[in-house]
Amino acid sequence: xxxxxxxxxxxxxxxxxxxxxxxxxxxxxxxxxxxxxxxxxxxxxxxxxxxxxxxxxxxxxxxxxxxxxxxxxxxxxxxxxxxxxxxxxxxxxxxxxxxxxxxxxxxxxxxxxxxxxxxxxxxxxxxxxxxxxxxxxxxxxxxxxxxxxxxxxxxxxxxxxxxxxxxxxxxxxxxxxxxxxxxxxxxxxxxxxxxxxxxxxxxxxxxxxxxxxxxxxxxxxxxxxxxxxxxxxxxxxxxxxxxxxxxxxxxxxxxxxxxxxxxxxxxxxxxxxxxxxxxxxxxxxxxxxxxxxxxxxxxxxxxxxxxxxxxxxxxxxxxxxxxxxxxxxxxxxxxxxxxxxxxxxxxxxxxxxxxxxxxxxxxxxxxxxxxxxxxxxxxxxxxxxxxxxxxxxxxxxxxxxxxxxxxxxxxxxxxxxxxxxxxxxxxxxxxxxxxxxxxxxxxxxxxxxxxxxxxxxx
Amino acid sequence: xxxxxxxxxxxxxxxxxxxxxxxxxxxxxxxxxxxxxxxxxxxxxxxxxxxxxxxxxxxxxxxxxxxxxxxxxxxxxxxxxxxxxxxxxxxxxxxxxxxxxxxxxxxxxxxxxxxxxxxxxxxxxxxxxxxxxxxxxxxxxxxxxxxxxxxxxxxxxxxxxxxxxxxxxxxxxxxxxxxxxxxxxxxxxxxxxxxxxxxxxxxxxxxxx
Numbered sequence: 094x095x096x097x098x099x100x101x102x103x104x105x106x107x108x109x110x111x112x113x114x115x116x117x118x119x120x121x122x123x124x125x126x127x128x129x130x131x132x133x134x135x136x137x138x139x140x141x142x143x144x145x146x147x148x149x150x151x152x153x154x155x156x157x158x159x160x161x162x163x164x165x166x167x168x169x170x171x172x173x174x175x176x177x178x179x180x181x182x183x184x185x186x187x188x189x190x191x192x193x194x195x196x197x198x199x200x201x202x203x204x205x206x207x208x209x210x211x212x213x214x215x216x217x218x219x220x221x222x223x224x225x226x227x228x229x230x231x232x233x234x235x236x237x238x239x240x241x242x243x244x245x246x247x248x249x250x251x252x253x254x255x256x257x258x259x260x261x262x263x264x265x266x267x268x269x270x271x272x273x274x275x276x277x278x279x280x281x282x283x284x285x286x287x288x289x290x291x292x293x294x295x296x297x298x299x300x301x302x303x304x305x306x307x308x309x310x311x312x313x314x315x316x317x318x319x320x321x322x323x324x325x326x327x328x329x330x331x332x333x334x335x336x337x338x339x340x341x342x343x344x345x346x347x348x349x350x351x352x353x354x355x356x357x358x359x360x361x362x363x364x365x366x367x368x369x370x371x372x373x374x375x376x377x378x379x380x381x382x383x384x385x386x387x388x389x390x391x392x393x394x395x396x397x398x399x400x401x402x403x404x405x406x407x408x409x410x411x412x413x414x415x416x417x418x419x420x421x422x423x424x425x426x427x428x429x430x431x432x433x434x435x436x437x438x439x440x441x442x443x444x445x446x447x448x449x450x451x452x453x454x455x456x457x458x459x460x461x462x463x464x465x466x467x468x469x470x471x472x473x474x475x476x477x478x479x480x481x482x483x484x485x486x487x488x489x490x491x492x493x494x495x496x497x498x499x500x501x502x503x504x505x506x507x508x509x510x511x512x513x514x515x516x517x518x519x520x521x522x523x524x525x526x527x528x529x530x531x532x533x534x535x536x537x538x539x540x541x542x543x544x545x546x547x548x549x550x551x
Numbered sequence: 552x553x554x555x556x557x558x559x560x561x562x563x564x565x566x567x568x569x570x571x572x573x574x575x576x577x578x579x580x581x582x583x584x585x586x587x588x589x590x591x592x593x594x595x596x597x598x599x600x601x602x603x604x605x606x607x608x609x610x611x612x613x614x615x616x617x618x619x620x621x622x623x624x625x626x627x628x629x630x631x632x633x634x635x636x637x638x639x640x641x642x643x644x645x646x647x648x649x650x651x652x653x654x655x656x657x658x659x660x661x662x663x664x665x666x667x668x669x670x671x672x673x674x675x676x677x678x679x680x681x682x683x684x685x686x687x688x689x690x691x692x693x694x695x696x697x698x699x700x701x702x703x704x705x706x707x708x709x710x711x712x713x714x715x716x717x718x719x720x721x722x723x724x725x726x727x728x729x730x731x732x733x734x735x736x737x738x739x740x741x742x743x744x745x746x747x748x749x750x751x752x753x754x755x756x757x758x759x760x
Binding site: 108109111112113114115117119121122128129131132135136142146147148149157170171172175176179188216221222223236237238239240241242244245248249250251253255287288291292321323343345381400402403406496497498499505515517518519520523524 | 571574577579582583584585601633654657658661716718730733737740748754755757
């Protein structure tokens with residue numbers, strides 16, 4: 094019987110049926126962070142409930158930690174220290190693995206989970222963070238949950254889950270130089286809308302995905318949630334096995350994970366194909382990731398947008414107008430941040446472009462490596478020197494600037510280009526306007542001070 | 552958890568697509584390790600002028616005719632984005648008991664069920680009709696949401712059906728603790744799975760065989 098990767102993962106973890114649409118699934122591992130973990134842990138303690146299987150529970154501090162060098166304030170979020178302290182206190186003597194700020198394994202949950210082998214093919218993993226979908230790139234069933242469901246998993250190891258349908262998006266062709274996974278996924282969301290994957294477990298496939306390394310596949314799956322998908326997935330292949338086999342402490346080396354892939358005859362509930370052969374770098378103009386367009390293009394007429402009232406509102410918020418060229422937009426800041434695009438390869442690409450160049454004097458440019466391990470590796474390669482010489486601030490690992498949690502921000506009305514995942518109103522601060530793009534485009538735009546096609550520099 | 556059976560009251564029209572959880576409650580408003588007291592920051596970016604001190608008079612939630620609203624009429628993909636359960640805690644703390652929309656963010660939907668807030672799914676046209684009614688005559692436009700019959704009664708006596716998964720419906724109707732419910736129904740199945748799994752995948756258990 095041929096089966097999709099998704100069907101294999103589902104049936105391997107299915108414990109019982111809940112109703113005709115939902116099953117109880119066994120959850121292998123759970124990752125917590127300071128923003129959502131403490132409430133769940135405290136609530137369990139108040140009710141006198143034990144943590145089942147605590148050695149499979151992991152925690153780190155990423156969401157609201159200060160990322161400035163030396164982390165002078167610990168956190169700049171109002172009340173933030175309560176969350177950090179509460180996490181430390183609530184994991185004490187529980188057996189939960191905690192990667193605190195002085196630990197080289199600290200970083201954004203989804204990067205750490207991959208680096209340490211906490212996520213590996215064939216697993217179910219949840220975390221109270223929507224971008225947990227990132228880890229589906231390893232052939233694992235990984236998705237974000239709320240605090241109550243995290244509590245539920247800590248206590249019972251299972252979760253009642255409505256079974257999504259399966260969908261495969263195949264990307265035909267290889268992308269051109271300067272075009273990355275971020276551009277591919279923005280193109281997909283732009284094509285099908287921000288609700289395009291709603292109700293689906295979405296597997297990414299096709300020639301373009303086969304040619305991508307793990308970092309790019311993580312980027313694809315990371316953005317699956319911006320497509321409203323339940324999760325993102327990529328079938329295991331040699332690229333996955335190479336990554337998994339690189340001495341990952343929480344992945345057993347003797348286990349063969351090769352079968353965690355979609356069989357050739359397997360049937361999906363929905364299939365879509367997009368050609369990426371002629372794709373250019375992409376950038377968003379509005380306040381939804383679906384407001385994506387080629388960087389050489391002009392902003393569409395409101396009437397040509399998927400949702401006209403939303404589009405008009407977005408144009409007002411973003412202070413852009415139809416027919417305006419994206420590359421005419423001047424920016425105030427360039428952020429190389431977030432679980433979407435701050436892996437070592439992302440930093441290498443940006444550094445390659447920045448080498449010997451200077452950031453435009455009018456803008457603030459910041460690079461926040463996604464994990465401490467990434468930061469240390471980048472420093473070993475001298476990338477930090479390239480960023481610093483170019484005029485980028487070089488930060489410590491964390492979620493930094495992907496969302497505004499308090500502390501410094503840009504002034505209302507400022508325009509930022511960001512390698513992150515959400516361009517929602519107010520996401521990076523009240524009134525701040527966010528344009529999503531790849532790390533290459535962020536770097537190119539930092540140099541010129543306006544939204545810029547990185548291919549000009551390659 | 553408070554069971555949900557029938558709720559009647561004023562409906563707040565907030566019919567926009569893709570209302571995300573950052574809009575429902577911005578991260579900077581989450582200042583305590585607690586599920587309580589978040590209602591005052593509901594829609595903070597829209598509800599207050601910069602600084603969170605001065606109420607924005609034009610924002611729908613601040614208009615006196617909607618002061619008693621306990622039902623929210625939303626657009627498609629309501630509650631998309633961040634998994635922060637604070638969005639649901641803020642809605643519930645403010646006094647909302649039900650959200651009626653053409654669709655919900657998947658994580659947000661689960662968070663609603665876990666907190667006794669009803670996510671009632673209707674069609675796009677129905678949501679539009681409800682929002683329009685709530686916008687035109689706010690006070691007179693009282694809705695009655697009945698979870699058992701899965702129906703919304705309009706002031707005109709018209710009835711609109713809504714859908715919700717059977718299991719989610721049961722959980723809301725009972726108002727029972729979800730962890731207790733799970734252990735009650737599948738406690739034995741979990742033990743059986745773990746016993747077998749400890750042999751097959753020992754590295755995933757605290758006490759491998």
